[in-house]
Amino acid sequence: MRTARSRGARLGAVAAVATLALSACGGGSIDEQTEANEEQAAESGGECGDLSMAVNPWVGYEASAYVVGTVAEQELGCSVEYKELKEDVSWQGFGTGEVDVVIEDWGHPDLEKKFFADQGDGTATDFGPQGNVGIIGWFVPPWLAEEHPDILEYENLNKYAQEFATSESGGQGQFLGADPSYVQFDEAIVSNLDLDFKVVFSGSEAASIEAFRKAEENKEWVIGYWYEPQYFNAEVAMQRVALPPYEDGCQDDPQTVACDYPETELKKIVSTEWSEGDSTAVDLVQNFTWTNEDQNVVAGYIASDGMSPEDAAAKWVEENQDKVDAWLG
């Protein structure tokens, strides 16, 4: 009985405190805003509608997606939904209406075969370059390039192979392979150029970055697959090792690749059904282009300065109104 009464007292006290707290922090009235929203909805016909933007898992992509999304929201009144997905899953979403835009595509021949009109079911459409140029290659941390400049030529790599050896590479030098979603021929390149290296796959971008960061800090020997545009390059300016230059067709047969990666023109891919609709965001996405530097700025805001992608994009949009105006046409 005693416990029950004290329980009641406690509950009463809680209720009293709660009521007090409530009356103190009133804020605005919800009813007023609801009415305002209703009026607004009646006025604007909602030209843009919903925009589903795939967000593939690397920060540069996130930067592009949120900048376009922010402009669409602010200038065109779209309601943008960001969907965090891997590339493959995103492309599957074009057909089901779950994804409208993939804003940064690094080239996926296998997906194009399945979803482009001329080869597949036609649910995806190429919306042209988005301005960034993807540079993929073999990179070493800056301290290494500085102390051993000749390492930037692949012919000299074997000389240093032993320095790159780790517990994972079985006596050979270790080459750090990339996140599995990226296009990569490193195993073939190593064997076709007779390099005394073993490819060890980092497995994820996070793992690669952590390895490069530590290598630069502690002057460790690391060579691996890396790319631009990438915010991390602002923190550690990774240096590219020259492989035999890329020529058309030298990467056609994955087994015999012995050349460097080509520069990739990054593209926008959109849902065919959405692109044929009347959303005002279609033009925006079609017109959107920017540069590697632009993207690195926004990606840096997100990854190095810890801003939310929304804030980072809004900040860039505010500072670059001229570029934004050009997209809006």
Next chain:
Amino acid sequence: MTATAPAPAARKPVEPGAEPPPPERTSVSRWIPAAVIVAVWIVVYFLTEGTDTLALPGVARTDLHDRLTEFNNDLLASRDTNPIMQFTNSISDLLRSVFEWVQRMVVVPNPPRPVPEIGWLGVVAIATYVGFVIANWRIAVLVCLSFLSFGVFGFWQDSLDLLIVTGISVAIVILLGMPLAVLVGTSARANKVITVVLDLMQTMPTFVYLLPVVLFFGIGVSAAVVSTMIYALPPLVRIAGFGIREVPTTTIEATDSAGQTYWQRLFKVQLPMARKTIIVGLNQTTLAALSMATLAAFVNGPGLGKPVLAGLRINDVGAAFVPGALIVVMAVMLDRTTTAASERSEKVARGGGGNIRQRRILLAAGGVGTLVAVYLSRTYIGLAEFPVYTIGDKVATVVNDVMDWVTSTFGGVTGAFKDYVTEWLLNPMQSLLAESPWYVSFIGIAALALVFGGARAFVSALVCLTGIWYFDLWHDAMITLTMTLVATVLVMILALVFGVWMARDRKVDLGIRPLLDAGQTIPPFVYLIPVLALFGPSRFTAIVAGVVYAAPAAIKLVADGVKGVSPTTIEAGRSTGQTTWQEITKVQLPMAKGSLVLATNQGLLYVLSMTVIGGLVGAGALGYDVVYGFSRSEAWGKGLAAGITIVLLGVMLDRITRAAADVRRDDGAGPRRAFHTRLPIGFPGDRKVVET
């Protein structure tokens, strides 16, 4: 063939029925033929090293893999006409609209309203009230604080999204799972078939079925709900089925004699008597559902998994830690609430439950208070939208600082430890398993299975090894097996040290349990980055991740097992003047042998389930293959093959350890341990490990 020769001599030296001492000698004698097999294997390895290893380069595929990919492509191409997909799509639409409706009620604006129908204050009040109604005021306070922490740390919407997804999944799991559990509990034949399917569901890496689930159910909430269901169904079916099966036959016979029908027996006798076990199953299912949160985020599943993955994307431990810790908070809240609710229902059923009139008054008062809170949250913006606090960011910064300090301080030591284990344990074992010709490893493993597990384990091992060979990833499978074994060795060392310590000192137990609970619940993605910073991308990093995940379960099992040794036995030993060390090694550990084998079994399976995560941190092998298949559509078949190979490895290891445990048993028929079920979170006094 030579390798198998010594094996027959060691087969089951003692048949059941003998007096207790024999198990002691059994375990000694089995290590001798095992050592002979390994010795022969090593000799053969030196003669044949590097031939016929079936190694396949990281991004290479075989025809079989391409055929599997083709199958997926065909499905994809037919998605507009395939009737099954039409059906699953309509289910997925239904799931999505249910989710969105609930979301608009409690967490996102319901246009034209600028806020949800019920604001945060109302939600907190309702949750607290529910906690009070189904349990007691302590639980109500816990629920209230947990909900407030979701908002205060800045993840109000993600937390509620996760709760909604978990709620929907668990509701469906109950609808599908209870009939299955009844089948499992009442029919031995159904039990056998269903158990095989459940094994498959629990050992298949989630990444592998995430893509097919997306294909059938689309992106987002439906995919999240369906994959959560697949993962969370087995514990309920297993544990509830066990509860129903264990209802004493005498009770059933007694009530049957009164002429009851099948349904009367089920609803009046079996289900009520198994209620407590069923709720434990429900509890486990709920926790399993939560652990799917981060993986579902890979296909845009809503909830706390999203910010965890976002933190991983920018290598920010702190940013991933805060939502990860909130998942733990949610798990503890749900765990304690369901447990307390089951205890209360038990009490009420027995006519207890305290002063009813008093409780009614309190319930009415609480109800009115809740209604007032809901009304206020519908009226004032400040009570509908959770205020913004920066405390989450501050915690993230602190966590990052601590991690930086740890990695810069211990980086050298951990690196040396990594090299030591890699050089002396990992590399030699991997050479033996993966660099021997495949048929040599095949025979070696099968022979060891025969020695440790007897004929049944031998047959299972043969079937599984043949399957592994068939799927063209033999070399990768052997590397993964090596990592799994090494990780399990480390897990068992930790389990023995901490388990015995906890069992012998109640204070230690109280101090360590919460850490173990957190280790079991916090998403592995949160600790990937610090582990990476300490050890770099390597096989050892994956091993560490596996150990962190598997050790808590093993430690708890060993602790509970050692604690279960009867005090009289220990007293008897003490009276003969044995030392503490003797007491542990001669009495406590031998008598807890069953728990040790079970802990090994669970350790193996938990570590194996981390294979895919290991693939993300440079471990290569099967984990990488699965991630590769998930990431690139042309390699989908290879990912599937790798997933199936992991299942086969898991089934093989499980059957061998299970059979090894059975051979050791000297008590004949009786309840078997619940291999596979997750261990309950909580203090030892709260409840016992479920056995089946």
